[in-house]
Amino acid sequence: MKLEVKDLLPDYFEQERKTTSEIWGKELSFSNGDLVNIVAPSGTGKTSLTHFLYKMRESYTGTILYDGKNLKNCSKEDIAALRKDHVSIILQDMRLFEEQTLLENLEIKRQLNPYHPQERIIEMARALGIDHRLNALAKNCSYGEQQRSVIIRALLQPFDILLMDEPVSHLDDSNSRKAIGLILEEAFKRNAAVIFAELERAAYFPATQLYHL
Ligand SMILES: Nc1ncnc2c1ncn2[C@@H]1O[C@H](COP(=O)(O)OP(=O)(O)OP(=O)(O)O)[C@@H](O)[C@H]1O
Numbered sequence: 001m002k003l004e005v006k007d008l009l010p011d012y013f014e015q016e017r018k019t020t021s022e023i024w025g026k027e028l029s030f031s032n033g034d035l036v037n038i039v040a041p042s043g044t045g046k047t048s049l050t051h052f053l054y055k056m057r058e059s060y061t062g063t064i065l066y067d068g069k070n071l072k073n074c075s076k077e078d079i080a081a082l083r084k085d086h087v088s089i090i091l092q093d094m095r096l097f098e099e100q101t102l103l104e105n106l107e108i109k110r111q112l113n114p115y116h117p118q119e120r121i122i123e124m125a126r127a128l129g130i131d132h133r134l135n136a137l138a139k140n141c142s143y144g145e146q147q148r149s150v151i152i153r154a155l156l157q158p159f160d161i162l163l164m165d166e167p168v169s170h171l172d173d174s175n176s177r178k179a180i181g182l183i184l185e186e187a188f189k190r191n192a193a194v195i196f197a198e199l200e201r202a203a204y205f206p207a208t209q210l211y212h213l
Pocket of ligand 1 (some may be wrong): 012027040041043044045047048049059113
């Protein structure tokens with residue numbers, strides 16, 4: 001799958017941003033296998049960009065194309081299909097069902113479009129050190145435990161492109177490395193592109209492309 005962005009700018013940013021940014025106002029193209037690190041200090045629009053690419057918000061000028069199709073012209077059905085099979089996301093806002101356990105949250109997601117067997121949830125939880133918390137209610141888990149669940153949740157579906165907005169913000173260095181390792185392992189299985197927006201350059205992410213937002 002090919003993702004193209006052309007002359008993008010949030011409605012609430014000054015045109016001036018186009019001259020200072022390597023993303024806003026530029027023409028870029030991403031496709032399977034690309035590992036893209038977007039370095040974005042606070043306020044440069046990391047969350048805005050991630051939301052635009054997933055069609056959660058449309059307050060921008062410019063164009064976003066998936067395989068040549070303009071995201072703004074996609075129907076609800078097109079978007080559902082895109083998110084189900086092609087684009088997965090790790091948001092800062094975790095959106096877990098609070099009254100469900102971590103395992104229930106993950107199993108609900110897995111069953112929507114099974115890519116892995118249920119055992120893989122346990123394996124991934126073990127790899128990230130939260131297997132002993134799988135039966136705890138999401139609302140009783142720490143941010144770090146919830147964030148690791150959200151990472152696993154994103155890896156349970158098929159995808160060509162994985163969007164990540166500060167995916168390891170609640171994890172220490174050792175757990176961040178494990179999480180990025182698992183994300184890369186799953187991305188390689190699918191030959192997917194990973195678009196990783198972070199405050200600073202992540203030394204443990206083997207970026208093939210680096211942009212400053
Ligand atoms: N809907 C909106 N209307 C007006 N301004 C907005 C809107 N959404 C975001 N902004 C502003 O745009 C800027 C970028 O916001 P955004 O959340 O995309 O940044 P960010 O780089 O992800 O920041 P952080 O690292 O602090 O999460 C901020 O100054 C924010 O206040």
